[in-house]
Amino acid sequence: MVEQRKEMLESFFRLSRKSFEAMKQPKKFGTDKLLYSSEIHTLDMIGKHPGITVTELADRQGIFKSALPKVIHKLIQKDLVYRYQETGNKKNILLELTDKGRIAVQHHFEFHETFDNGIMKKINSLTPEEYLFLSDILQELEQYIDHMEQQE
Secondary structure: OHHHHHHHHHHHHHHHHHHHHHHHOOEOOOOOOOEOHHHHHHHHHHHHOOOEEHHHHHHHHOOOHHHHHHHHHHHHHOOOEEEEEEOOEEEEEEEEEOHHHHHHHHHHHHHHHHHHHHHHHHHHOOOHHHHHHHHHHHHHHHHHHHHHHHHO
């Protein structure tokens, strides 16, 4: 039984690494440019909130404002985003998607539809008891990892 538990732990870590690696790999998302996770998720947020400011974008993504200029600059260079000044308030810089940016966001949505549906099929096959058990385990593991990070 001890060996089986070690194998389960190894499987959990393998799954975590594979998920991390899969999300780290850039994809084209229907464009001619490779887009990293930070870029496509920034595009997604701009697409959901056209005319968003950099400050609002940072708040909505839960990141520091200082992390965005480099990402936004790359997105502008890739012709996925454009920026403009707010009428009557030249201090505010607003962001919107280009047509190419909208294509990338649509492909990102379709990617998640496919990816998430595959996982949801397995989750939906669980009995209510199995689902609750798995859900509790995952929540407890997340809390444990959060606690361990706070200890550092």
